[in-house]
Amino acid sequence: MGEGRTIVGRRALGRFWSALLCLPLLAAPFALAAASPKEISVPTRDGRRAVIEGDLFLRVPVPKKGGLAAVAKRYTGDAAREKDLLPFNRVRKGRRLTEARVPAALLTPAYARELQAALFPDDARTKEGWEHRFERGSWSDLARWFTGDAGNAPNLKAANKKLRTLKKGDHVFVPYGLLREPFRRFALPGEPAPTPATGAPQGGAPSPQGAGTAPPIAPPVVPAAPASPPVAAPPATDPRALLTYGKDEKGAYALYRLQAHEALYSAVVVRFTGNVSAPDVNALALEIAQRSGITNVTGIPIGFPVKIPVDELLPQFLPADDARFVAWQANETRVGEVPKPTHSASLDGVVVILDAGHGGLDRGAVKNGVWEDSYVYDIVCRIHQGLESRTKARVLLTLMEPALGLKPQETKSLTPNTGAVILTHPWFRQESTAETKVEVNLRWYLANQYFERLAKEGTDPARVVFTSIHADSLHPSLRGTMFYVPGTAYRSAKWSQSGAAYEKFAEYKAKPIYTQTDEEQVQTEGLSRQFSRCLEKSFKDRALPLHPFQPTRDHVVRGRRAWVPAVLRNTVVPCSLLVEVCNIANKEDAELLKDPAYRQAIAEAYIDALIAYYS
Numbered sequence: 001m002g003e004g005r006t007i008v009g010r011r012a013l014g015r016f017w018s019a020l021l022c023l024p025l026l027a028a029p030f031a032l033a034a035a036s037p038k039e040i041s042v043p044t045r046d047g048r049r050a051v052i053e054g055d056l057f058l059r060v061p062v063p064k065k066g067g068l069a070a071v072a073k074r075y076t077g078d079a080a081r082e083k084d085l086l087p088f089n090r091v092r093k094g095r096r097l098t099e100a101r102v103p104a105a106l107l108t109p110a111y112a113r114e115l116q117a118a119l120f121p122d123d124a125r126t127k128e129g130w131e132h133r134f135e136r137g138s139w140s141d142l143a144r145w146f147t148g149d150a151g152n153a154p155n156l157k158a159a160n161k162k163l164r165t166l167k168k169g170d171h172v173f174v175p176y177g178l179l180r181e182p183f184r185r186f187a188l189p190g191e192p193a194p195t196p197a198t199g200a201p202q203g204g205a206p207s208p209q210g211a212g213t214a215p216p217i218a219p220p221v222v223p224a225a226p227a228s229p230p231v232a233a234p235p236a237t238d239p240r241a242l243l244t245y246g247k248d249e250k251g252a253y254a255l256y257r258l259q260a261h262e263a264l265y266s267a268v269v270v271r272f273t274g275n276v277s278a279p280d281v282n283a284l285a286l287e288i289a290q291r292s293g294i295t296n297v298t299g300i301p302i303g304f305p306v307k308i309p310v311d312e313l314l315p316q317f318l319p320a321d322d323a324r325f326v327a328w329q330a331n332e333t334r335v336g337e338v339p340k341p342t343h344s345a346s347l348d349g350v351v352v353i354l355d356a357g358h359g360g361l362d363r364g365a366v367k368n369g370v371w372e373d374s375y376v377y378d379i380v381c382r383i384h385q386g387l388e389s390r391t392k393a394r395v396l397l398t399l400m401e402p403a404l405g406l407k408p409q410e411t412k413s414l415t416p417n418t419g420a421v422i423l424t425h426p427w428f429r430q431e432s433t434a435e436t437k438v439e440v441n442l443r444w445y446l447a448n449q450y451f452e453r454l455a456k457e458g459t460d461p462a463r464v465v466f467t468s469i470h471a472d473s474l475h476p477s478l479r480g481t482m483f484y485v486p487g488t489a490y491r492s493a494k495w496s497q498s499g500a501a502y503e504k505f506a507e508y509k510a511k512p513i514y515t516q517t518d519e520e521q522v523q524t525e526g527l528s529r530q531f532s533r534c535l536e537k538s539f540k541d542r543a544l545p546l547h548p549f550q551p552t553r554d555h556v557v558r559g560r561r562a563w564v565p566a567v568l569r570n571t572v573v574p575c576s577l578l579v580e581v582c583n584i585a586n587k588e589d590a591e592l593l594k595d596p597a598y599r600q601a602i603a604e605a606y607i608d609a610l611i612a613y614y615s
């Protein structure tokens with residue numbers, strides 16, 4: 001929640017009267033506010049005009065040379081966008097267009113910022129979305145300006161329950177899921193600003209007519225963003241630099257000194273031990289507190305030494321002479337040497353096997369009014385649709401809900417996919433919850449048979465990707481997406497299932513037992529991690545929340561055990577990944593998952609990452 005939102009008072013009636021009394025006084029110095037909120041024009045700091053004419057536009061001068069195409073190139077980053085500008089810029093016969101309207105949705109982030117600074121100088125992009133300081137307009141106006149769709153007014157209202165009536169100075173919160181482009185791409189405070197596609201305004205911009213008194217000012221120098229910005233909080237240096245090691249009567253420990261604003265469960269337990277489930281995090285935090293002599297976990301002084309049992313540490317945090325650390329480091333080296341896959345930026349020849357994580361009688365995690373199966377299925381449908389329309393990739397599915405087909409659902413309230421089937425031969429439809437394990441195993445049998453068939457048909461194995469989409473239920477303080485890759489250390493060389501439950505399926509009959517060499521598994525881990533790095537970057541680029549410490553993991557830690565989920569552990573596809581799109585035990589993440597715009601953003605970030613992986 002943004003800090004500003006707490007400012008809102010509860011005495012709505014009192015505020016109403018005081019607002020009414022202040023109105024004539026306030027209105028006088030703001031001549032602009034007196035105009036209809038649908039028609040506002042403000043000069044920008046660079047001498048253009050930021051206008052509200054129903055929607056938001058930047059009014060810019062049209063150069064004699066190049067015309068509207070030059071405008072499109074400069075302000076949207078793409079000359080071909082000229083056709084998108086035409087409907088907003090009707091030219092009268094025999095006259096030259098001297099000023100053009102560029103809709104906010106098409107502006108590069110740098111020009112969108114110029115527009116924002118003029119129209120909404122007190123607004124800010126926040127981690128959760130956007131904070132708007134209310135000046136004028138209705139809920140529908142705000143929805144049109146900030147979400148791109150006036151129809152989002154009820155959603156925007158719902159996100160601001162404390163605001164019964166809109167008053168000047170109120171803080172209106174726009175959740176990220178609703179926020180339109182290009183505001184979504186605005187850098188967060190402290191992050192490098194995005195580099196504009198065709199450069200920020202250069203030199204003194206020509207002053208359009210009616211620009212008012214503000215003379216053109218040279219734009220501030222925008223620092224170039226690093227090619228690949230760091231994704232998570234940990235520094236690039238050895239993460240063990242934060243720890244020292246010792247021993248007490250209970251055995252070996254790692255010592256960490258708590259920093260300002262750090263909490264034991266997140267900064268210590270989640271970060272260093274990899275535990276994420278609520279009971280595990282709470283139990284281990286208690287154990288660590290007792291061992292460290294902490295009596296009040298909510299009032300730990302800054303710099304207080306916290307003892308973490310060495311046995312609980314993730315391998316990368318172990319002392320250098322620990323056998324687990326040595327093995328981990330050796331694996332890292334091998335995985336890091338795996339060469340990149342062959343290029344195919346259009347994804348020509350690429351096949352993506354998509355696995356919607358749950359369905360049928362297995363709904364997956366259920367929390368805060370959402371559940372896994374139908375919500376992750378909707379994301380799979382969106383990835384499928386996007387890949388088919390944007391790229392040349394082929395999509396194969398492990399699961400389908402025949403009643404729904406593959407059409408994305410543009411609604412917040414989905415219904416459970418009780419009729420979902422695994423697309424084996426014959427189809428598998430769960431008849432009791434006891435069959436959930438069979439369903440899980442049939443997923444990888446099917447994925448493996450897809451892969452073997454593709455290989456036989458001549459598909460390059462390096463152009464097949466397997467992705468299972470899930471949503472997790474973790475400690476409620478955690479937010480964001482996590483990616484699981486199949487850690488070589490957690491896999492076996494041979495695996496199979498047996499029993500009557502499997503024998504009727506062609507996929508099982510074709511090959512009941514799988515084997516893989518260590519070398520093949522290292523290859524898989526290497527490629528999968530390359531893909532996950534692309535995913536981390538594209539999620540970051542779209543400002544989608546990522547898990548704060550290790551967004552990519554090679555195993556699950558739960559109930560003091562470590563393993564790779566079966567659907568990943570047992571697939572033979574050389575690039576295999578499991579995505580936990582968010583933590584539905586966290587209320588904000590659960591709200592995001594309900595939002596079709598968020599599900600679409602996840603799908604698009606996935607496709608961008610796949611293109612980057614093959615570029």
Ligand SMILES: [Zn+2]
Nearest residue numbers: 357364470471
């Ligand atoms: Zn799941």
